[in-house]
Amino acid sequence: MSDIVEGRWAEIFGPRYIAVTTILALGVTLFAFNAFLSSAALPSAVHELGGLEIISWATTLYLVFAIVGGAAAALLKRRLGSRGSLIGLATVFLAGTLIAAFAGDMNQVLVGRSIQGFGEGVVAALCFALIPELFPSRLVPKVFGMQAIVWAVAAFGGPAGAGALTELISWRAAFFINVPFVLIFVTMVLLVVPRGEKPTDKHGFPGLRLLAIGAGTMLVALAAVAEPLQAVLLLVAAAILLTAAVWLDRRSVERLMPPDAFSLRTAVGSGLWVFLLMPVAGAASAVYLIMLLQQLWGYGPTQAAITAAVMSVAWSLSSILAANARQRSTRRILIRSGPLSLAAGLILVLIGLEWTQLPILLIGQVLTGLGFGMSNGYIMLTIMEASSDGERDRTSALLPTTQSAGNALGAALAGVAANAAGYAHATESGHILASIVPLFIMAAAFAMLAFVAALRMVQLAKATPLATFAQE
Known part of the structure; x- marks a missing residue:
């Protein structure tokens, strides 16, 4: 059939879906804002703490661990349920935020950014997984449209907001601003997302596959700053690792990806x-x-x-x-x-x-x-x-x-x-x-x-x- 029932924008912001829409918007906002955070706040952190030679790793590690977290999201959802996963990994993200905010040197900032990335990678992926679970098909395009707006606002407001907080208060404030958003997010999850049933069958931790995904992504990141010949070799190695991860996953009892x-x-x-x-x-x-x-x-x-x-x-x-x-x-x-x-x-x-x-x-x-x-x-x-x-x-x-x-x-x-x-x-x-x-x-x-x-x-x-x- 060619015609489909059209959803209305008012529905996703209406009484029935507004709480779920808010959760998804907050989840995407945290990921989008922190993806753009480093360009504005971290130069001031380097000025205070030193470590100019490793500043680029604050973004690189965040993205690498976000990709690894996203890959593990479906597994965590099956083991902990949507509610437990969202709350647990939002807490992990909060822990990374506080480590970075209280950091005494740039190495601690990198640790915090890595933990942030993993937690938010899972949260962002789970927010996507919840869309077909909580919204009828006719409203899904509207939800994606809403998320596009969030990303656009983050692209403008992320660096500007982080820059304003850094200039007016401190670079640490650009991290602390995450705290109220995480608390609101966790509260909304507690109120809206049902507990669900936790599966009892567990087949081990997919450490080798996650390691291959993380290492492959890291090699891609290194290729971005390497000389051309070295970059090509790094990308070839990354392709081998990522292909191996997909190949291993297809043959695993508990998969991270669809077959x-x-x-x-x-x-x-x-x-x-x-x-x-x-x-x-x-x-x-x-x-x-x-x-x-x-x-x-x-x-x-x-x-x-x-x-x-x-x-x-x-x-x-x-x-x-x-x-x-x-x-x-x-x-x-x-x-x-x-x-x-x-x-x-x-x-x-x-x-x-x-x-x-x-x-x-x-x-x-x-x-x-x-x-x-x-x-x-x-x-x-x-x-x-x-x-x-x-x-x-x-x-x-x-x-x-x-x-x-x-x-x-x-x-x-x-x-x-x-x-x-x-x-x-x-x-x-x-x-x-x-x-x-x-x-x-x-x-x-x-x-x-x-x-x-x-x-x-x-x-x-x-x-x-x-x-x-x-x-x-």
Whole structure:
């Protein structure tokens, strides 16, 4: 059937769902805010504590442990239940926050950030897993639209808020601000999320698989700052470790992922490839555009950041508009169009930089944001609907982890492409412009690979029975 029952925005903020919506928004807010925290608060921490040489690890370790935590989220949910997992890992996140806030040196900050990352990685993944459990299918696009708004606000407000707290009070206040949000989150979970039943069968701890995922992610992070040849070797080693983790997981009694994760023979596996490849493509602009605008056009940090933020605005607005699509055929068109819009946007950003044409660059930024905004929600919804009821938790929890992995991999590959083309040593505008051509061409190629995977996902999803979501 092509027509579906349309959900209304008022419903997710109405009496029946407002508490659950608040929990999901807080969970995403904590993750998004802390992902952007380091750029504003940690330089002041280094000024007080020293350790400039390890400041980048505050972000790297947070993301690595967030990915590991996200991978373990479905397992923790099965063993502890949604309520116990959310409360327990929010407490872990709070412990990491306090360790970082009271740190006496940068090493302690790194420990706190690692613990923060693991706790929030689990919480963010569980928030995704709760969406099909607590919302009917017709409201899921609206929930994803709400989350896109949260991310956009965090992208603007995260660095600004952390910077204001650092300037007016202390860098430690940027960590302490998490405390009331965590307490509100835990209180809401206690009031809203049912206890549920805890399964009694346990098959050991998947330490080897989590170690492979963590080590593979760490190698990707190291590749982002290595010389081109070393970076390629690190990425190859990371691919081997991550592939081994998926291979081992498929043969385990208690799996971390759905059995068809990243298999091109199913809608779920193909969809996960789309969800991985689009962030890989988008990283080129996300990592380099602000710097390029300052190098090539003489923009100040604020003007460059505002120009780059056009993409986030387009992402949020288009996700809100796309959430109103009523027909499955329209949703399939949006899924296929997203990677194409992303590829076109990246090429136009490159042309705008090469020709020194701000209007072309802005159009490219808008198309890039549209690519993510029009398709992300329906990619996730299609993956969830194509997953069986028994695998829904694993599949849903894997979504934010896959996206974070795509961001990390994209940043590393962007660094390899740019440095191999001589960007790191380029000083003149002509040399800089020549060095970024391979970077954006590679990014557009990954967007086209995402388009191929999207075609496959849509084709397979048509023949896949839909999973049962929350009842009306």
